[in-house]
Amino acid sequence: MSVGGVVDYTTCPKRFYWTSVRPLPRFSGPAARIGTEIHRWIERRASGQGQLLETDDAIDLTHEELAGDPGRVERLRRSFLASRFAGVVPLFAERAFLLRVGAFTVSGRIDAIYGGPAGPWEVVDWKTGAGIAAPMQLELYGLACVEIWGKAPEDVTLSYCYLAKDEVVSQPMGDPAEVRARVEASLEAIGAGVFDPIPGAWCTHCDFKGFCDVGRAWLAANA
Numbered sequence: 001m002s003v004g005g006v007v008d009y010t011t012c013p014k015r016f017y018w019t020s021v022r023p024l025p026r027f028s029g030p031a032a033r034i035g036t037e038i039h040r041w042i043e044r045r046a047s048g049q050g051q052l053l054e055t056d057d058a059i060d061l062t063h064e065e066l067a068g069d070p071g072r073v074e075r076l077r078r079s080f081l082a083s084r085f086a087g088v089v090p091l092f093a094e095r096a097f098l099l100r101v102g103a104f105t106v107s108g109r110i111d112a113i114y115g116g117p118a119g120p121w122e123v124v125d126w127k128t129g130a131g132i133a134a135p136m137q138l139e140l141y142g143l144a145c146v147e148i149w150g151k152a153p154e155d156v157t158l159s160y161c162y163l164a165k166d167e168v169v170s171q172p173m174g175d176p177a178e179v180r181a182r183v184e185a186s187l188e189a190i191g192a193g194v195f196d197p198i199p200g201a202w203c204t205h206c207d208f209k210g211f212c213d214v215g216r217a218w219l220a221a222n223a
């Protein structure tokens, strides 16, 4: 199970079902592609391969893809360069992990970890969209820091860096046992085949809202 899968499930089990259990085609628009490219660009900079606002690696997006939001890539890059993370070499970038939780293995890849090997760590996930990210993703990263790399929970800070808003939102690592229990409960529900839809604001951007009756009803009631 990927971290993204767990996050998907805790947001809406039905969306997880249509994404991972019986996958249906999903819309991969320019926003997702821009997000991927920005992550790669930050990783190259972290490894010392990047130059300030490279001009030779412009993303080959079509005009149609960029329609309505020209210059977004440059704005996201400038946001990173203006952040407190620019110019700081992370301890790890794109750090992969496998975490055992009950009968499941959760796989993830942490965008960046700042700090020294023995000191406090700040786990950072880059966000290029406008939405508010679910805490579960960072909580799972924090759990990996504690259980795989042996960090003390009080030495782990979890941060979303919202590049589209020039904002960093941080939280301390919570109780690892409580996080683990929540994750394990979700994984057990997946194993038991519980995929009831949970509608909410996230239906607005769900690829399946066109044929999900519960999601459509929620959107109609909250238009």
Ligand code: SF4
Pocket: 012, 013, 014, 015, 197, 198, 199, 200, 202, 203, 206, 207, 208, 209, 212, 214, 215, 216
């Ligand atoms: S439309 Fe809403 S309720 Fe339906 S699958 Fe998507 S997120 Fe879940």
